[in-house]
Amino acid sequence: MLRIEAVDAGYGRAQVLRRFSLEVAAGEVLCLLGRNGAGKTTLMRAIMGHLPLMGGAIRLEGVELSALPPHEVPRQGVGYVPQGRRLFGDLTVAQNLAIGLMARGQGEETREWVLGLFPRLRERLGQRARTLSGGEQQMLATARALCLRPRLLLMDEPTEGLQPSMIEAIRQVVARMRDEGVGILLVEQRIDAVLAIADRVAFIENGRGGEVVPAEQLRRDHALVERYLGV
Amino acid sequence: MRGGGARAWTLHLAVLVLLLAVQFVLPAYHHGNLARIMVLASYAVGYNILFGYTGLLSLGHALFFAAGMYGLGLAIKLGGWAAGPAIVAGLGAGLLLSLAVGALALRTSGVAFMIVTLMFAQAGYLAILYFGAFTRGDEGFVIPREARMIMWLDLADAATRYFVALALFALCLLFCLWLMRQPLGRALIAIRENEERTEMLGYDTFRLKLVAVAISGTMSAAAGAAYALLFGYVGASFAAVQYSILPLLWVLVGGAGTVLGPFLGTLFMFYLIDIASGLTTAYMMIAGVVLVMITLFARSGLLGEARRRLWGWLP
Numbered sequence: 001m002l003r004i005e006a007v008d009a010g011y012g013r014a015q016v017l018r019r020f021s022l023e024v025a026a027g028e029v030l031c032l033l034g035r036n037g038a039g040k041t042t043l044m045r046a047i048m049g050h051l052p053l054m055g056g057a058i059r060l061e062g063v064e065l066s067a068l069p070p071h072e073v074p075r076q077g078v079g080y081v082p083q084g085r086r087l088f089g090d091l092t093v094a095q096n097l098a099i100g101l102m103a104r105g106q107g108e109e110t111r112e113w114v115l116g117l118f119p120r121l122r123e124r125l126g127q128r129a130r131t132l133s134g135g136e137q138q139m140l141a142t143a144r145a146l147c148l149r150p151r152l153l154l155m156d157e158p159t160e161g162l163q164p165s166m167i168e169a170i171r172q173v174v175a176r177m178r179d180e181g182v183g184i185l186l187v188e189q190r191i192d193a194v195l196a197i198a199d200r201v202a203f204i205e206n207g208r209g210g211e212v213v214p215a216e217q218l219r220r221d222h223a224l225v226e227r228y229l230g231v
Numbered sequence: 232m233r234g235g236g237a238r239a240w241t242l243h244l245a246v247l248v249l250l251l252a253v254q255f256v257l258p259a260y261h262h263g264n265l266a267r268i269m270v271l272a273s274y275a276v277g278y279n280i281l282f283g284y285t286g287l288l289s290l291g292h293a294l295f296f297a298a299g300m301y302g303l304g305l306a307i308k309l310g311g312w313a314a315g316p317a318i319v320a321g322l323g324a325g326l327l328l329s330l331a332v333g334a335l336a337l338r339t340s341g342v343a344f345m346i347v348t349l350m351f352a353q354a355g356y357l358a359i360l361y362f363g364a365f366t367r368g369d370e371g372f373v374i375p376r377e378a379r380m381i382m383w384l385d386l387a388d389a390a391t392r393y394f395v396a397l398a399l400f401a402l403c404l405l406f407c408l409w410l411m412r413q414p415l416g417r418a419l420i421a422i423r424e425n426e427e428r429t430e431m432l433g434y435d436t437f438r439l440k441l442v443a444v445a446i447s448g449t450m451s452a453a454a455g456a457a458y459a460l461l462f463g464y465v466g467a468s469f470a471a472v473q474y475s476i477l478p479l480l481w482v483l484v485g486g487a488g489t490v491l492g493p494f495l496g497t498l499f500m501f502y503l504i505d506i507a508s509g510l511t512t513a514y515m516m517i518a519g520v521v522l523v524m525i526t527l528f529a530r531s532g533l534l535g536e537a538r539r540r541l542w543g544w545l546p
Contacts, residue, residue, distance in 0.1 A: 082428070
């Protein structure tokens with residue numbers, strides 16, 4: 001589904017990703033693990049077209065995303081839940097969802113589907129996004145990305161700062177998306193969150209791709225985690 | 232984008248009905264003032280679409296106001312056009328200029344966007360002075376009374392002038408209220424809130440911002456053309472930097488990103504200067520002190536603050 005091929009990317013002259021390669025299949029949750037500054041968010045931004053590539057290519061089912069202008073990438077079916085949620089804080093929950101729905105011409109059916117996934121948001125439709133709790137904001141950020149009906153969902157540290165019940169709610173939605181055939185690339189630092197949901201785990205270190213292993217193997221071989229994350 | 236639809240429409244229609252009614256009781260001086268304020272407020276409403284709703288701070292809107300004014304004025308003076316087609320010429324000039332300026336200036340952002348728009352406006356101002364053989368330079372020119380007729384309507388007549396100013400203002404106000412409830416308006420607000428995030432949702436933010444500049448520029452041109460036609464004068468001072476700063480002040484004082492705020496700001500500033508200038512020759516000092524107080528105690532502007540503290544539903 002998603003093929004990242006020997007990608008070089010960075011900010012100005014500072015190269016962050018170095019010949020980074022990865023593949024995500026449809027109906028798979030692939031977690032990208034790495035320390036702070038390893039290049040995880042840079043990779044997400046590169047996939048979304050917000051960082052010009054210095055080399056390599058990024059393809060979604062054969063379409064070269066890296067050749068498209070940034071606003072065309074979501075139209076190819078890529079939903080992005082950024083780190084820190086980045087909601088339209090002054091707008092209500094309903095308005096945040098409306099902006100997500102309008103982006104790809106989705107209507108009432110998609111709105112109901114999304115609110116069915118996050119019933120909590122239905123109770124908060126008239127509330128300003130910035131007044132929501134951290135967990136509710138994460139739900140809204142995820143719901144807004146799902147308004148695009150994505151084939152590929154990118155999630156950047158979705159469990160950061162959330163209480164366990166909220167993490168579980170997000171995890172259930174991720175599992176449901178996977179079951180519906182959506183490919184999910186999840187960036188995480190919390191190993192427990194990764195092991196609870198991932199099918200495969202890829203490591204990233206200093207912008208270079210490391211091993212890609214089944215999550216099952218990681219549960220048995222903790223030395224691998226220690227090597228990459230130092231925990 | 233905020234608030235219930237019915238309540239918002241009722242409020243705005245009530246304000247328009249009030250403006251329609253007060254003309255019958257106002258003394259001649261205030262009658263004329265209010266007509267002028269409504270034309271200038273139309274300019275501010277147009278400016279607010281770009282600044283208040285899209286989050287783009289332009290310092291070059293005098294160019295679009297002057298484009299409407301000179302487009303109409305020169306069509307009448309040099310081309311001998313009737314007022315109706317001359318209005319179209321003014322609007323066309325504003326639309327074309329805003330598209331051209333937008334296409335270039337939107338390649339920048341933030342402070343650079345401010346500077347580029349300011350430079351374009353200054354270039355326009357200097358062009359008016361340079362081509363003084365046609366524009367009469369700094370002196371400007373008067374549009375004769377016989378040219379200020381649309382069919383049977385004599386726009387030099389005070390009552391007609393008030394009606395036309397009100398009609399223009401009503402059109403701009405209701406259009407703004409309607410636009411901000413449309414997908415385009417919502418996308419503009421999303422850009423103001425977070426442009427990168429909006430783009431990551433699949434919106435072509437450059438194109439949307441260009442549309443916002445074009446709408447805002449054309450509305451400013453409409454106000455400029457109306458001003459020339461209703462008050463019979465076309466002058467370079469309307470293209471000067473002061474007329475780029477004034478709509479910014481009106482919108483800030485009234486409340487950026489509120490539909491009625493530009494009108495309130497224009498009304499407030501107009502009478503503040505009018506009253507202060509009757510008291511002292513240092514009237515700008517009084518205006519300055521009042522502006523500082525508003526900035527300190529009502530950072531969202533008069534209506535913005537009312538929305539924040541009292542009426543969250545205000546659009």
